[in-house]
Amino acid sequence: METKGKLTGTTVLVVDDMEASRYAMGSVLSRAGHRVVPVATGREALAELETRLLKGTLPDVALVDVGLPDMSGFDLCRLFKERPHTAGMPVVHFSAAASPPADFCQGLDGGVEAYLKVPAEPLEIEAVVRAAVRNAQLRAGDRALVRRLTLLSETIVTIQSARTLQELSDAAAEGVSRLTGTPAAVFVLDQDDQLYRGLSRDRIPVALPDEAADRAVSALLRRLTRGQAGVQLTTVPAPLWPAGFFRPGVQHDARLALVVSQDGRAPVCLAAPARGMRRVGLEGEALLAQLAQATALAAEPLLMYKVERHVALTLQHSFLPQPHKLPELPGIDVVVRYVPASRQTEIGGDFYAALRVDEGVLTAVGDVVGHSLDAATVMVELRHALRAYAVDESDPAVLAERLDRTLRRYHPDTTATVCLALIDPDTGRTRIANAGHIPPLIVRDNGTADYAEAAGPLLGVGLPHPPATELFLEPTDRLLMVTDGLIETRGTDLTASLEHLRAASSGALPGLDALCDTLLDTFGHDREDDIAMLALRLG
Template sequence: MWRILAVSPTRGTDEVGPMTGSAGDERKPSGPPPALLTGTVAEALRAADGSAGGVYLCSGTPGLLRLAVLSGLPGPLFRPWWRVHVDRPYPVAEAHRTCAPVVLANATEVMRRYPQFAAGLPFQFGSLYVPVTAGGRSFGVLTVLRPAVADAAEVLAGQERLAAVADALGAALLRLGADGGAVTWDDEPLCVRPPAAGPPPGRVGRFSWDPETDAVSVDEHAHVLLGLPGGEFPGTLDALVRAVDATDALRLPGLFHQTARGRPPPLPVRLRTVEGGLRLLELWDATGAERPADAHDAPRPVAGVLLDPGPGALADGAADLLPEGVFCLDRMGFVVYANPRAGQLLGVPRDLLVGRSLWDSVPWLSQPTCEEHLRGVMLAPAPAYFDVRRPATADRPAQARPYEGDWLRVSLYPGADLVTCSAVPAHRVPDDTAPEPADTGAPVPVVAASTGPSYRPIVLAIALTEAVTARQVSAVVMQELLPAFGGRRLAIYLLQERHLYLAWESGFPEGFLAPFEGVGLDARLPGVETLTTGRPLFFDSMQQLGAAYPGMELDADEGARAFLPLIASGRPVGSCILGFDRSRSFGSEERTVLTALAGLIAHAMEKAQRYDTEAALARGLQQALLPRRLSQHTGVETAGRYLPGTEGMDVGGDWYDVVEAGDGLALVIGDVQGHGVQAAATMGQLRSAVRAFALSDRPPEEVLGGTNRLLIDLDPGQFASCCYVRLDPATGLARAARAGHLPPLLRHPDGRTDVVELPGGVVLGVDPRAHYPVTELRLEPGAILALYTDGLVERPGHDIDEGITALRRAFAEAGGQAERARTRADGPAQAPAAGAGAAAAGGDGTPGRALGAVADRLTALARQTADRPDDIALLLATRRDGRKDHPWRA
């Protein structure tokens, strides 16, 4: 029975058992139950009509998603996408960040929205990415790859069904986490077979025959397979024989009697039914007892099975006779059929070819070009063709003359469940410029699957265009280059004054690189010599590295290393070290690509170093223009904060100031239009002008009017907003005017917050005759007045009023926390260390710690945001009430 069922072991199956990236040994992952994940992915493929898919889950490493299940694709071919950083411009990362689905109808839309992702997988397919969320938490992303369509509207129904599957998984993971189970994934993905696209395997019917009584019993499947008429089966061997073709009927009784005497047919027997259908028959002794070959005892009962092999058996038999090599791969990359000629051309016996993955049975096909074409046919329905050169073997040595077997032309034809491949001699002349070493019988080093060589520079170049600082460039190299080549370690050193200093490292043992910090260019180290000589150094194993540099400490006993010089426009920039966990062979094409990528990294790093230097100078200038300490008054406490923007090199023009104005204080905040050194310089001029007017205790309308005319005279094309408040500390009377600036916020002692509506005038620098009306208000003891710039309340895609409302709520809460801190205080505060962009003053000259804490809470979210398009200024002020332990002293 089992011989028949093994004729086509994987054709049409929908197995979902766990497999490694290249074989079928089981593992025990430490994340959520595999049955939950694999079952969800299978359901997702059916819901969205997908051919392949998987689920990404959060890992133990913050900001990193790991592929937990991959269905319908060979794991090793897609290793570069096993890990995805959540800040990368990829669809799965965006779905996770935004908690919103991403639908990509075709390759054109992928290229438009995610060019880096498209450069790595430039094939015509569609895809859906749905976040897995529950209870306000994002667990990962469910992904389905499917045929391309013209419009995303065509997959909306599938998207809705997929969202329901993702919601069910999210709810299950939420329950699992509540019960203390693991909901993260830190292992390699489980590679599983997808649900079969075609009909199920051939039907099997069973029967038995008792030679003593001539009674035959058949099950319902055998009844149908034999084409027997409805009603009762006569139950005799003769009736069974009449159900098959006349030609086969002549030999069928003899086969039954031989089996009853202990001589069953060694192979399945082909039969035709009366209707002409092909069936496979296998017979055996029903008792299962062994008997001597010369036994003459009574005949024993016979059991058997009848199988409908479908059209595959005939097709396999026909393909066995073809002159070209033909073999078939399932969607996991396993060879499920190969004709004799394929075994000859691939140099592998057919019995060692079938049932194994292609890269395990034919290692020399694990070339980047072959892998790229295999990825293409697994994702898109278009055929692919390529030429590949076979390695020389002992029975077919390499020769310096044309040899028809050296090159093979391979054609790939994708189907729903299988990829049919053909191989024929290509009749190409060998390339004498790149001779191949003969096969010595040594094991082939393991080489991790990677993205196609021709696309790697494109992917990295696109990613590097978005990197500005040296740290961003290093992060791009770690996130793009390491996965593309299967690397696990990275170190980037930059040259400064003829010494190399570590700029970025990842994956090396803690403290291992410390002794190499600041090494000179005369040190005999591979990272130094690759830069001084300008030649990349490749070591296929750690033994090679140790032999080349005896005495140098190694970070591992097993692995491979690549040392790349970073040289831009002939100028040395530094060196890049790539580390691999296993020994590997660096091919000529791979060495060329890595060297080219090192050039891209060098140019990006050189540009980033210039940016870092210029940005540091510009921000130093801006910090110098901001007040280091705020003017003090016995009746008023103030606190100021400034945060620069994080986008681009240009600095902003926001500023704040506190100036003595007669017997009172002037509270000032402003924002110069634009960014850059010009904006910072204008900010410095305006701050000086406002300060001069304030020191002479001019009314608010005159301060803004004079500053407005001065700005028009200095730079007619420059604009600025400003808010000026003149506060009398004794009475709390405040006279305020604003020029196109956002209205202040006022927190009352009872915790209520209001927007102080000031009529205001136009921004400074527009109209020399502009008028700035003055509004009077009173600041009660314990109340806090907040002046701020738009960077604190503006959010892309949201109205600015929403940001002001959110700031009001945060202001009320932050003030309440400071009030509670005040009540717990035991004595006067100690002055905290002054930091860049922070200033505070207490009534007795000591910085107000609690008021500063309010400022810190209001800017906390902005400090934690890496994407801050504008700079931020904040100024807080409160009155003392004459007590020593006043409301905003901790």
Template structure:
């Protein structure tokens, strides 16, 4: 408690009375000293004389109450001179919570102090609870937007630090069983990801809280003399639990906020794990259904690339096909609409259908017609783009048909570039399909087929992407593998937002 009075003897009497009642006190002689101590020390109540040497107690109280931080801080006026009704009215109207005129009994002072402290502490508790609930809601939203387990843990740790205004550590395991923790020393400190393991096989399903020594959670700087309260949330017996560790001194009885936060983190981690598991299955399925090897064909150099979307995004249905049929190279590249494990399974059905109809000897347009009928019959509602061509390795002659797919690009030896368009509707839509087109891949020329993930970017139109690809492809590398790597590096960037399939064929 802060006692502010210019009279040292009177100030000492007030201090003695408060100390006798069990309160810790600090003292100020002037109004300036009182204001400085209120800002610097954890003051719970101010006992303030109206008469001070520099400013009046009225002004000191008004300045204290004018700040958001101290608006609820209790202030008791004491005065032996300003005892008129007008003085009391001014003091109480200016924000004071009590006004005692001297002489007064010690019991009256202590009773006033205890009454105001009860209200002050109850109000602080309610305000703190409301603030923590607001920050819990903000943290829960941040968890739902996190694109990976690592980002989720960072959001959880930063949120815990803001909720409890202290250090926090949040631990979870990824779908692969790798343990990681996000730790921060407080709401204004950075959050860092650490590799970590927690050996706790006996954690039950549900939410429990235990108190650990700080040494068990060394990633954060815990307050001296405090322990660590750890919420353990386990939603499934076959999943590792999630741990949220915070300073025990920040906790309310029963740990209500800590339990709610741990439950929110566990639910978000479980959703992310399930998504990551599906993503991994879909990537594995896609890779298993793509051609296992590139065919070796005299007179042609062939390179392929398949890049799945980054782990933070959903998987698509991109695919390609390269196979020899009666002396011609069958080349197909396509994209099933949608992003899910289902899209990958539809992709597999289309690829097998293309191969089957092509083996029967049908030209590209007839193959697409049959695949379209198959989709509308057996896969109603599904849509896909597909570019299909037959290439004669000896002459470079190409016969091509497309179903709404991006046009292939031909780059000649002297760096001239041209897209070969064949305008037709997507597979899965009943519509007339135009005749096949024919063109020749010249000697030394390179044919580039690709899916939209290579050129489409948020905020840019598709023509801009096609132009960028044409410019990049015009700089032909001598090695076709290096050529493909460069196109991916220049056009896709470090984070792949959509699946990319790329096929490059160079005629010797």
């Protein structure tokens, strides 16, 4: 505490082997309101600091005699500065003996704040101690600010790389906790009133707030941000803030940093205990406000992607026939599966089709390259083009060629893969055209499975497509067509993934549903891409 220009209440370590000198220095400092810790040697000073370090009561400044009996004051200062916990403690050298200028330089080079020639006037001693402590506090404040700014930058980078609103909430909560040194919670309320909640890791992971607490926070956020613009800092008293977000079952006044998305519909809230926030002061609150704004900006594309994903899934579900609405396919049993990507930021262009044609049944599984609403839209166009072409053409290779020309004309910057199979239910004759897709897998009832030897260039690159590959299905054979979202994993070679798929298929129980369900149970968890799957056999 500073009173009338003096720092009082500070603790001063006085290191001097002369008892009378220690007493005189201690008396001056005590009368000025300081707490004095006198020791006689360098080793005693180091031992005293070790003891105080355990208690968390390090001195604010050390006054060290240059000529100690066991080590020089220069050596003692060097030991202070070499230890992380005492490196920031200011040191003032003093000496009753005449010292050459080199001693002054040596002390300053070693990190000493000042040099006193004793005996000195009490006012001079007080002023030197006051200046040393104040300078140390300023340096400590600067270091703390730099640390907080670094933490802020690191957190912003992390939240900007978040791929879902939940990841963003978790990362922002951890950043608030590191900035404030308190437990923290972050909330993002999307346009559909779905609340995404992130809690910092230092919160004990038991007795999480229930749905009623989430509903209360959602209503509070809507009320506090209605008609607001920019960042708003406010305190919500404990009776109005649900218990348990910071400590299990404990009520706290909450200090909130609130901001809404650019369209004003999605509130973002960073929350920490009000008592803990008082420790970080105005600078800490300013950084919290900056983090809130950065979180809202990072949430914008995720919120938009969520809407886009909903539109894309609506398109996919609208245009892909549902399993119970597949057309009647005489002589062929067909089972389909479609599973959207687990991550909200992934929208695929996967599709399947099963059509009655003049020469039998035409099936297809394809994937428009890319993950966006555009990919889903092109998927719909390709599927409709296939249906139109199949009215008077059944040859899979010819259909692949036509789809390639359609894609190049109307979407020249887009590519896609597709596998087409034409099956004659009476004979089992099957012709396959594969445009850059995973080849169909023939699963036999003897526990073996092999990929059809069908390959060709993907759609959209303008390369000629080879004639269809021909094979014959036995009545007990199952033909499986999938998109790569089922098996493709970053860092895993596709050849290995294909072998895993073949092995899992060969070990599946009989039946089309059993085959699809086995593969989804084996591969279909937390996938980063959509999955389309079609399995058939002669009926």
